[in-house]
Amino acid sequence: MILYKIIIANIFFFTILFGEDRIAITTKIIGKAYYVRGNNSELPVTKGHIFENGDILTTSKGGFVALLYIDDKTALKVKENSKLTISGKRAAKSIAKEIKLDRGTLRAIVKKQNQNDFIIRTPVSVASVKGTDFWLISNKTNDSIIGLEGKIAFLNILSGETVDITIGKTGISSSEGSLQSFKTDPSTIPEDLSVDINGDQILEIEFENASGKKKTLIIKYK
């Protein structure tokens, strides 16, 4: 029995010793999403799942994942058909955050970073921010970044060109090295499945009378 406990304790010790830092937690999931940790096989992402440094997240068609970094609540909202690697080096007071987006669409609401920038890399571009809100859409041929708040430094890694994307601007970085920015067309902004669009909140309260008839009271408030 004692030997058994020693073995279990050692397993936990080595797990802690060799396990990666835990850096973010899933707060919402719609549809199907999977993660791969190290050399393990793909497992489904569930509500409350905690991501470790280096985990690879993949969302299926119709899938959506919202996750928060545990040091400052920087939010990532990952839409369907996306694949990314979540990285973060834990320091004493913060996590140095980096995302490698292979493909797909994500929204990043980045809190003010004290030391390192929040960096998102794609096969074509690098976006670097200190605190802002933006959408990044990456496919085989180009990346689009839509600024919602703050400023993002957007780099095309093939040509070395950079451009600052601010609120109301869209940047497009192509696999041929071109980089342009222009005014955002509102119809191109992806839908965020985790927030109410206009910020209004709704409370629905269902009543049932003695005869079983139901009525719903809807209260809209801000």
Added chain:
Amino acid sequence: MIKKIISRPQVIIISFLFFLCNLYGQTRLIHHTPPPYGVIGQELKLVALSFEVIEPIDATLYYRLPGSKSFLEIPFKNSGINWEASLPGFSLTAEGLEYIIAFQFSRDRLVSFPREDPFNNPYYLTTVPPKGQKKIGMFNNLYSEDILILSPEPNELVNQESVLIATSFFNTDKVDFSTVQLFLDDLEVTNSVLIEEGILTYDPGILTIGIHSIQILMKDIDGESIIPLKWDFIVGTERIEILDLVTYNGRLNSRLSSEKLGRTSLNIAEVIGDFSVDVQWAKLNTDLRLTSRESPYSQPNNRLGTAFSIGGFLDVNMGDFYPQLSRFTIDGKRVRGLGIDADLKWLKVQFINGELNRAVQEKAGVNGGYNILYDLTTPNEDGSKTYYLDRTGFSFKRKITGLRLSTDLFSKLNMGVHLVKTRDDTTSVNRILDNAKFYSDTLVQNIPVSNYTLEEFKNALLLSGDTLLAPNSHWKGQKPKDNLILGFNIGTVLDNQKLTLDFDWNMSLYNRNIWDGVMSISELDTAIDDSLDGYIGLTYDGDGKEISGSTKIKTSDILIDPENIQSLFIMNTNMTPLVPIDLTALSSNPISSIINMPSSAFKIKLRGNYSRNSLLVEYQQIGPEYVSLGNPFLRNNTRQFTISDRISLLDQKLFLNIGFKHLDNKILKTTVSPLNTNTLFMNLTFLLGLNMPTFVFNYQSIGKNNEKTSLDSVGSKTIDFREDSKAANTMFSVSIPFTSGSLKQNFTLNTVNINNLDNLIKKRSESYLFPKTDSKTISMTLSSLFPSQLKTVALISQTRLDIPSRLGNQLIKIPYIWTHLSLSANKQILEEKIKAKGSLSFLNSKSQINSKVLGLRAGFDFRIQENLTASITSQVRFNYRPSFNKDKLDNDGDGQIDNSGEVFDMNSLGIILNIQYNF
């Protein structure tokens, strides 16, 4: 403020000094009135007054937390009458504070408050909480704000099924996790809580609709209670946004250009538009291009296509679209017709039906529809002549139909079959053009030299006694074609989706002339031999005996009657291949016979992604008789083997791409002088990061040889067709962003070198001319962004070619050097409503003829409204050729020698207008 910590031995020494001072007469006092209390967390100023005549040498405030052994010290500042020092806010805690004031005078005299043994009996100051804060009592108020509420947010509305309670203790290390208690609506649920590495999570399941409260109680590592964390949230139904039933957007762009290049003018008007309508369950996209280049004498330049998507499982394309079935069939070539793409999860269906080319009746101008072929003029017995008039300038309508069925089983195995049929419609071209004009010259005797229509020419020949042969089919020029491709593909994913293996095989049947239509079985009998004997290919000697070794295929063994399948493919003697497979080798070596079918094309590809490596191993073979009219750019009679690896290093900052490719045309054993091309390539890209330099280095070594070892005889001459050469292609590029004051700049340097080497140079004759050209290019660009938003780009580049040539018996290399300088700029003006842009360029060309070209370009972009923009750009270029000045030649063909027009003239001139409207 200088703070020092006084240790215990020092305290003893100072205390002893104070004792001595008291012992030897400390007769002077300092006056200090202690404050009644200190406020926790707030700075407190202490004031002391000295009654000594002379100033103190040192005045210090010592303080500590009750129970501590050491003191911190702060010097007093002389404010004139008083001496002042401030206790920092952090020193005032709920436990109170102990402090001492000490003034040191000359001759080591010390005066203190308290007077008696101050370091053992310091003054105790009580502390009170700040106003408005609840009485803390034994609580410590430091930690709750360091705990992050991750989910749900305070007062957030969450869905019943989406509730997750989570907090992060990342920013505090003082919490004792074993003391954490979680209450949901005042009910303790601590047993179901999970705390991992400072992250607390709890899934309450489905909650009732309404307001819920969360409370977290905890203690710090010293056992002291921390202020509870409390917040509320609401469970309800999140609002489902009722979007507009129909949303639409689009763009319309109009472009007018007028350009003159040399003596050629080109005026083009174009309208491009796209339009999208979204009705939630379906989407419609339409693309349109109308251009003045559209002409009935060529393939269409106008485009109109509509794509209709339903529910993400059905896509329908009508009009112009660009289907892709596979690389060996159709891979993005425009089709005008109908395309259907259905994704039914387990089965995918792709169908295309339309035309690749439209019918074109003739080319513009004289001889656009008819052409007299003088070499086919035949003399008649009566001395007259028959002239041959051929139909020309036409293109048949080329129809295409394709079907592909594929399936993806469990994301592990994918398979598909496809069929693509392409055929020219011989009825789409008019046999007779009544109004087409053609030229008759003096080779047609007895009628005037002039342009004629068909009727006019017939009548003229009739009058002269000659005849005309103008066939209605089987014209000498382009022939109608037919093409059928069958194929399949299979692929699998291995090793946890890291390895993919794909195999794609296709076979083509191609008929290069279907004028004669399909041949019957009896016609097939005599296709290869001349005997109608029930055998294909069987030949006889002069005595009627079978020649051994000749092909002998029984017509009765042919399973397919060509006449029965003529709607699918027209089989006749113009078919390639006549027999798709080598029947004699099939029995002895069936696999090799099938794989090496001259009309087959296949590819096997292995791709792997392992630990920053992206590996590719691929073999592709396209037989010499493989034809796909849907992909005319496919190069047949090739075998290609590729192996490459792309490695990502240094956290995706360094990319290394290395590989080897072998290409040859040795599919058939009978190939004479096959050409082998071996390419070794390496690419290194180093990206240091944002606002950092970028380096790219590329090297390619291309070796070509045709395995010839001896010279060839052509007529009476001996010609050296041997090839064994190597081309080394080196490219280097560096881009450096930097800032000069308020100026943001980027400097880029590019160099490209191509060197060719003849490996047989020692075996060549002295008169042999190695025809390959070496080249060197260097360019530098400096782009700048000024604070006033002016952007400039300055470029300087030089390209040098050394073209081999012969001067008499001497081999020489003629240098061609182009030096290019340019400066361009653009700036936003008038509150960014207008963008002004311009550029100046200079090109100096040094070769056998020296010339210079000066170019100017200027334009404006206007933002008229939010959705409406316009732009205008004009450009002009001038030639300057000083070598034409006194060469005594009429270089421009204007009848004048050495005039100014030869030396200086306008090279090109143009203006472009553009208007775009977004809606």
